[in-house]
Amino acid sequence: MDYFLDLVISGLMVGALYGIIAMGFAMIYKATGVVNFAQGEVLMLVAYIAYTLTTLIDMPFWLLIPATIMIGMIVGLIVEFLFIRPMIGEPVFATVMVTIGLAVFIRSLVVLLWDAFPHEFVTSLSEQVIEISGIRLYPSQIVAFITYLVLMAAFWSFFRYSRIGIAMRAVANKETVALLMGIRIKHVYAVAWALSSIIAGIAGVLFASIYDLDPTISAMGLNAFPAAILGGLDSVLGSGFGGLIIGVVENLTGGYLSTGLKSVSGFVVIILVLMVRPYGLFGEPEIERV
Amino acid sequence: MSGAPPRGRETDPASTTAEGMTATSSALLELTNVQIFYDKAIEAVRDVSLSVKKGSLVALLGANGAGKTTVLKAISGILFPEDGTVEGGTIEFDGKNIAAMEPDEIVRSGIVLVPEGRQLFDTLTVEENLIMGGYTTTQRNAAEALERIYDMFPALTGRRHSVSGYLSGGEQQMVALGRALMSKPKLLMLDEPTLGLAPQIIEEIFSTISALVREEGTTVLLVEQNAQLALSVADYGYIMENGRVVLDDTPERLLRNDDICEFYLGFSDAGARKNMRDVKHYKRRKRWLS
Ligand SMILES: Nc1ncnc2c1ncn2[C@@H]1O[C@H](COP(=O)(O)OP(=O)(O)OP(=O)(O)O)[C@@H](O)[C@H]1O
Ligand SMILES: [Mg+2]
Numbered sequence: 077m078d079y080f081l082d083l084v085i086s087g088l089m090v091g092a093l094y095g096i097i098a099m100g101f102a103m104i105y106k107a108t109g110v111v112n113f114a115q116g117e118v119l120m121l122v123a124y125i126a127y128t129l130t131t132l133i134d135m136p137f138w139l140l141i142p143a144t145i146m147i148g149m150i151v152g153l154i155v156e157f158l159f160i161r162p163m164i165g166e167p168v169f170a171t172v173m174v175t176i177g178l179a180v181f182i183r184s185l186v187v188l189l190w191d192a193f194p195h196e197f198v199t200s201l202s203e204q205v206i207e208i209s210g211i212r213l214y215p216s217q218i219v220a221f222i223t224y225l226v227l228m229a230a231f232w233s234f235f236r237y238s239r240i241g242i243a244m245r246a247v248a249n250k251e252t253v254a255l256l257m258g259i260r261i262k263h264v265y266a267v268a269w270a271l272s273s274i275i276a277g278i279a280g281v282l283f284a285s286i287y288d289l290d291p292t293i294s295a296m297g298l299n300a301f302p303a304a305i306l307g308g309l310d311s312v313l314g315s316g317f318g319g320l321i322i323g324v325v326e327n328l329t330g331g332y333l334s335t336g337l338k339s340v341s342g343f344v345v346i347i348l349v350l351m352v353r354p355y356g357l358f359g360e361p362e363i364e365r366v
Numbered sequence: 367m368s369g370a371p372p373r374g375r376e377t378d379p380a381s382t383t384a385e386g387m388t389a390t391s392s393a394l395l396e397l398t399n400v401q402i403f404y405d406k407a408i409e410a411v412r413d414v415s416l417s418v419k420k421g422s423l424v425a426l427l428g429a430n431g432a433g434k435t436t437v438l439k440a441i442s443g444i445l446f447p448e449d450g451t452v453e454g455g456t457i458e459f460d461g462k463n464i465a466a467m468e469p470d471e472i473v474r475s476g477i478v479l480v481p482e483g484r485q486l487f488d489t490l491t492v493e494e495n496l497i498m499g500g501y502t503t504t505q506r507n508a509a510e511a512l513e514r515i516y517d518m519f520p521a522l523t524g525r526r527h528s529v530s531g532y533l534s535g536g537e538q539q540m541v542a543l544g545r546a547l548m549s550k551p552k553l554l555m556l557d558e559p560t561l562g563l564a565p566q567i568i569e570e571i572f573s574t575i576s577a578l579v580r581e582e583g584t585t586v587l588l589v590e591q592n593a594q595l596a597l598s599v600a601d602y603g604y605i606m607e608n609g610r611v612v613l614d615d616t617p618e619r620l621l622r623n624d625d626i627c628e629f630y631l632g633f634s635d636a637g638a639r640k641n642m643r644d645v646k647h648y649k650r651r652k653r654w655l656s
Contacts, residue, residue, distance in 0.1 A: 165446075239497065239501065239505070242490065242494050242497055242498060243498065243501060245487070245489065245490060245494075246487045246490060246494075246498050248489075249487040249488065249489045249490065250485060250487055251447070252444055252447050253481065253485045253487065254487075254498070255442075255443075255444050255447075255469040255470070256442060256444060256469065256473070256478070256479055256481060256485075257473065257498045257499060257501045257502075257545075258469070258470040258473030258474060258501050258502035258549070259470065259498070259501050260468075260470050
């Protein structure tokens with residue numbers, strides 16, 4: 077039972093990171109209809125820039141988070157402006173192709189500007205393992221989980237109460253009608269990319285501070301993808317929740333069956349769920365767009 | 367705000383108000399020889415000139431496929447998602463050419479369209495729909511406008527937080543109308559606002575529209591299938607056929623001519639015989655068009 081609980085808890089911790097990244101996928105998909113295959117690479121880029129910043133300035137953890145938010149926002153806006161905005165009006169499929177190209181580009185860029193070796197991402201968080209009633213956790217894991225909860229709550233209220241958040245849902249619902257309200261679709265797209273990069277960057281920094289920083293971190297994007305599909309690609313909060321499920325399922329599979337099946341298990345779960353609910357657990361049955 | 371506006375071209379006092387209109391024209395909206403294509407190939411509107419005076423209610427009538435909706439979309443600047451383009455003529459609002467403006471600039475300059483089929487954001491609540499209608503105004507103005515809309519349509523007050531997709535047709539039309547009024551437009555364009563509604567609701571919608579024009583000084587361009595009803599409240603009427611304006615006159619004179627009533631408006635003076643003559647009327651019109 078203790079072993080089970082241990083697997084579940086550490087699964088939730090990984091799942092929180094998946095959930096955060098999955099929210100980024102959903103954010104862009106919901107607003108623009110595009111699956112961003114460069115999500116993991118944006119995460120990597122923000123994490124590397126944040127890493128360089130920590131090597132230059134001695135930064136306390138509470139400052140690292142706002143710094144990451146700034147970096148994520150700037151990266152997101154630049155990527156949107158350079159690569160995505162010119163694609164507005166082109167078929168969605170073409171834009172998805174651009175994100176695949178973008179992924180390769182960022183990966184090469186990172187290896188070129190930094191290197192391919194692992195770096196220790198030192199944060200001011202203590203490395204001391206904390207034991208809460210028999211369960212051993214690193215402080216950074218706890219921080220990751222709290223960040224996840226905060227982000228879930230923040231996005232919930234963002235979509236419910238902020239004008240731009242409601243506008244994002246309106247654009248996802250009926251794009252042409254959103255134009256009639258005076259909503260600038262380009263603004264909404266840019267905000268979606270900025271927010272998505274911010275949360276990807278936060279996930280990247282948290283991940284790097286728990287493990288190490290090297291180019292394989294970009295695989296986090298693909299690892300979190302099942303979470304977004306499971307929760308419903310157009311549901312930001314659903315995707316966030318999907319992360320927890322995938323995290324726990326992966327951990328249980330790894331713990332009871334075999335480590336080799338671990339990363340496959342997430343995909344098995346989504347195949348099973350999609351058979352029953354093709355639009356994911358929390359997704360809308362259909363989205364109308366132009 | 368004044369009552370019913372004078373009809374004379376030179377004597378409209380509204381043209382000398384603070385809006386900074388040119389003295390040569392008393393029209394708030396002026397379309398001159400507008401020609402519109404879809405996909406660069408389908409000529410949906412061949413030659414439309416029409417003028418809407420400030421403070422007046424103008425009806426735009428015509429059979430299915432005449433091009434009425436296309437004209438409204440052109441004015442709102444939302445032809446581009448359907449690959450429509452204005453190839454000829456000018457669209458002037460308040461003395462400015464708006465043909466090349468972005469949809470959000472057009473909304474900000476005071477033109478709002480209630481599209482055909484209501485087109486609510488059906489995944490959003492009633493209140494969220496209304497908030498989107500006020501997207502271009504300040505938060506404070508939007509909050510005030512919201513209260514005004516609930517005063518205007520008390521039936522909506524209790525349904526604020528209902529998902530709008532589940533409302534009845536009549537309630538949905540109220541939301542659509544309320545949403546358009548949130549930004550206090552100078553020119554309100556309505557595309558078949560009574561489609562599929564019960565007679566009692568139709569009456570309610572029409573009295574609201576009349577009140578907007580007569581009491582609040584709003585200018586209205588109304589597209590309607592129900593020509594008799596539209597002409598009963600309008601100051602002036604245009605009749606379109608096959609992408610052209612074929613007739614324009616005062617409602618009194620349009621209604622006085624039996625042939626016009628029969629060929630273009632789809633009813634004869636002898637209202638009781640209307641149903642019996644429907645078939646014959648349809649055949650005659652087809653012959654007329656070929
Ligand atoms: N997106 C489009 N692509 C191509 N042709 C179109 C498109 N939209 C409309 N049309 C064509 O343009 C013409 C005018 O259509 P429009 O919808 O403006 O007519 P309407 O007067 O509003 O008709 P209704 O009374 O049925 O609403 C029609 O022949 C229609 O088939
Ligand atoms: Mg129409």
